[in-house]
Amino acid sequence: MVALILSSPDMADDLSRYLRPREGGGRQFEIAVKGAHCANCLAKIEAGVKGIAGVGDARLNLSSGKLTVSWSGDSVSPHAILRRVRDLGYDAQPFEAEAVLDAGAREGRLLLRCLAVSGFATVFIMGLTDSIWYSSDMTAVTRRLFFWLAGAVAIPATLYAGQPFFRSAWAVLAKGRTNMDVPISLALLLSLGLSVYQSASGAAHTYFDAASMLTFLLLIGRYLDFRLRDRAQGAARHLLALQSLLARRFRPDGALETVSARDLAPGDHVLVASGERVPVDGVIEEGDSDIDVSLVTGESLPHRAGRGARLEAGSVIIGPAVTLRVTARVENSLVADLARLLESGQQTRSLYVSLADRAARAYVPFVTILSALVWLGWTLSGAAAATAITNAIAVLIITCPCALGLAVPAVQIAATGRLFRRGVFVKSGNALERLAEADTAIFDKTGTLTLGAPVLANKADIPPGTLERAARLARASHHPLARALAVAAGDGPAAREVQEVAGAGLECRNDAVERLGSAVFVGATGGHGSELWFRSGAAPPVRFAFQDQIRSETRATLAAMAARGIAIEMLTGDRQDAAAELARDAGIAVWSADVTPQAKAARLMQLNAAGHKTLMVGDGINDAAALALAHVAIAPGSAADVSQLAADIVLRGGGLDGVVEALDVARKARRLAVQNFIVAALYNVAAIPLAALGLVTPLIAAAAMAGSSLLVTLNALRLTIGTGR
Template identity: 50%
Template sequence: MQHDRATGLSLELLVRGARCAGCLAKIESGVMALPSVSTARLNLTTGRLSVAWQDDRIDPRTIVQRVIDLGYQAQPFDPSKAQAVIDQEGRHLLICMAVAAFAAMNIMMFSVPIWSAHFNGEMEEGTRTMFHWISACIALPTAAYSGMPFFKSAWNALKKGRANMDVPISLGVLLASSLSVIETFRGGEHAYFDAVAMLLFFLLIGRYLDHALRQKARQAARDLLALQAVTASRLSTDGMATSVAISEIKPGDRLVIMPGDRIPVDGSILEGVSEADFSLLTGETAPIALGRGQAVRAGALNLSGRLVLQASARSDDSFLAEIARLVDMGEQGKSVYVRWADKAAKLYVPVVHTAAFLTAVTWLLLGAEPRVAILNACAVLIITCPCALGLAVPAVQVVASGRLFKRGILLKSGDALERLAEIDFIAFDKTGVLTLGQPQLRTHGGVSDEALTQAALLARASRHPLARAIARAAGPGPAIEAAHEVPGCGVEAQLGGLRARLGRASWVGVEHAQSEETELYFGVQGQDPVRFCFDDTLRSDTLHTIQSLKVRGFQPIILSGDRQGAVARVAEAAAIETYLGELTPFEKAAYLDDLKARGHRVLMVGDGLNDAPALAKAFVSMAPGTAADASQSAADLVFQGEQLGTVLEAIDVARAAKKRVMENFWFAALYNFVAAPIAMFGLVTPFIAAIAMSSSSIIVTLNALRLASNRNREG
């Protein structure tokens, strides 16, 4: 438990068992009903429940007990334990699925001869009964183990007086297993052990795919924390530097930041001059000069000089921590997206239970034996098992993600394709998205070959990104000896007995620099300085991709943290009419919130840390493979390579996938509409019901495989 400055007290719990938007709403509303609780926020992707309350009238154990009473498990939140729980759940589902598959294959070796004998009568009763017992020895332990994910979920729901989709699934498995054992004892002709194994196998496929796709969305928080230094050098009153954990840093502490270190907390410069790379935070490609009195933010990379920083905030209150909170909130909003399968499944539990109960009662009233009535009710439960419904989305996702993977696009979120198919607005970051993210010397800048050759002698002695661009433009060659890099200014050396400088305009001797340009100056003593201008090169297919998006009805915009002039040049080259520059991460996220309020469903494509909140806030998001780790984690899709056209490919595949999903849903609905009455009238046995159920799953899967063909490309 922690003291929260704004709300008094706070608690973070790891909640297990919450899988859908209904679980989220139930837990949050249940905890909020406790007295004095001001906020209760559950993140489904991480399982973290954050609770804040005003005073000490509530014992934290009361909050834990409330979550448990709602039917979920809760314990103090520990990121390492949370990840261990997630990994353990995934391994368990995979093992359960493998066991069910192994059992289904082996049981079929005994079921196929029984099926054949059913039509030609060549198998004796003793042989058939022996085959049934062998199948039972395989199926019953399999059902007990592989069915555990469903049994536990169903039991937890029933204990709290509610039902979920796992209740009829569990009931169908138990009834089919029990009736099969009874029939085997009686020497009956039919047993349904094969149906039990196949049923569990197909259901576990859907459950594991959902888990695996959701797990990929849990990386953003860890990646953001990785950008913060674990320790920092704090200066004592006598000037001694001591290494301390960043959690121990308080406002007012003095910290030493060496070249190559990331700034650990927000603060202001007390001593030293340097340059810092803020590109991950702001998107601005040019390093920023730092000097006494200048405010800096956590996460920026110190490039050249030693700095003494006075902390102005704790690590939890830093700019980087605020970005992490925005990402967390964006992921939560994304989690409440209700999938189409969940909507359809809400009707499944009451309708199927009612149909099975009425079937049993009706057959009993008609004078049938209890065994016949239960067999028909069991057939209803099995034939209407939501395998096709459960695979409608995952099957399409697997095929679509495979097709996207071949094009270098990684699908990270389970429902990303569904959302991508519905977008009506696209926002691009500039640096690293529309462009390659690497400054290039402007070829038409009027710089002579001699000036370029001389400047390159100094540029090769520097790590500055703009100096490296000059060195690349000049090609291989030597670096000048005894070059000296002045922190925050540039590189200085003797060239032919004269002082030569490459760096900031004022340092080289230029009084009026064009601030809208990304530039460096090269000056030799007694000569006029030479100005080098830099551009961020467009990806080779950016213009074609933007034009293709316009043909599809989109009007792309640019949201960038870079300078307005640099953004304007890229917008003109890419034929994008609307662009905004010099935006903070919070302004980008706020702009997307405004678009959402106006009814737009936005695709955000970004790569910097400053884009992470916007990527998480967007209706759906993409990031290039060169993006910051936190941005890749916050995005729903990641594309590799230098082609922006992969964004267009992803949209086309998403639209085709939506068609396949809707076709699967319609088929599943039609299948249940026809199959349920047939089972209720006693026209199928549980064995036939299992075959029908498996066939419906196969049809759904085959329909999904149509996505693998490029002929499905949308125009």
């Protein structure tokens, strides 16, 4: 499907509610810009906006896609800014003021700050403890001084930098559950306490270095994990900002005013111009136009609608403008229904227990019981209370899941990084884990397996010169068939003074009357399928036939997935004959046509209930519910906003090329994550007997921690090998 231009506000619109006062006087305006990815886009947009008279500064944040424009006084119109960005070829919508509050950025800063503090503490304390480990002639007084110095840095640093773990551990403990952060917090706090005791009693070792190093290594894993989640949520926030649609409402006196679609109430009258998307469900009050519902129902041909016809939110007006009487609020419109479905789908998905959490559930009771047993063993064998406690704590410290904390994030970062370079955008961390489990793939037809746009099929039969003459008319229209004709003819001039007759075609009266449109409109006998007729004056009419075409990569993709043991099925809202032809062409054995969005969702639920792990690939609004219900969902980058929101993985290019790559990387990532768990577990298993017997020195603890973390990270990096870059 073609990406839609959202309704563009007029000069008369009131955008002042999006403006915010700037620090030090003046105004600030924030815009969500879609489609900027490179240095060129950045320079073009910033220079373009700064070129508007009066604008003080424009800065585009490429990571979040937010353009901040500021100026002093009231000299600048926000419309001029929006228009300038759109003229440059980017989708732009004002940011809702409340959406700007950015909890994610704050969390990232806190993690980085913790990382900095614990990194500093680790290096400083290592300098102190290394000299204790390697010098043979240090006096007890000096050693004790070094321990207290290390403690003076380690205790505040660990208490500060350990916040993310303490908070998360406390949150799950309060709910009566456990996660990885519980043994981590326990190990951190106990090692600090034990080390204070050891420093005071003049022992030969303390664990201050272990506490700060543990914090540092674990925070690296935590930060990688955060970056991954933040990027995913950023995409979602962006889409939500883009969905804050504007609408043009008639005031009682007949004048037009621009309001947020959210403020529309049933009974309001709104104007929807050619090329715009219908903001809420409504009934046509005035006007007669062609409606493209392909994103709502999956039907590939536009249909004609006149007074009294119901329009659903998300349809696109491709003929003349219409006046709409609103029948439902935004939150009750079809698109919002889908958004709610999508939310509930995501809630069921959040019940999915990731690999790391499953490991934690087995791990936490194991280490806690183990260290209790060690304490019991030493106490029963008559050792001093201090020795028993020290060794029990040593077990907790040595088994602290340092490498486990890195095992999964490191693999996920490597995997999503590799896919990102290939134009595959993974929105959530465990999406790849779920993709690796998929055994049944359900494909949508229009726009997913096919290009989703009609292509001129009988170019060879058309008399020379006719194509170009017809294209002059076609270039003046938004109609999908006219666009396809213009594409087939290439660039060229557009005819002037073209009249668009809704449901019929285009007419231009110059030397001769030229008409482009339906068979009846030009006075010919119609054939079947998608067609346009062209007639110039009294010359015989010429037929242009169009067909939706299968994507060039569809057959290869389906074959590759079948070879990987995945069952393939096609569900489409299109007609039987169109579906049958494509199924034959692409070699799909299982398919159904004329499927409503509800039926698609029902089929997904049925498959899920039968125990299948479903992969849904689709692009239309009619696929959104099915995408949300699937075990894992992929949407092409050309998909409707709501479908991109519902999908776990978005392919940046329009095609299906990334699907097989994503599947392969996901499966490899799962193998590597399991390997990482085994490596980390082996390290711990080897170290536990030493710790239990009281033989572990802080040197061994440090070596085990750093060694296993390094090994786990290197293993994860194997994912990036062999990508050719």
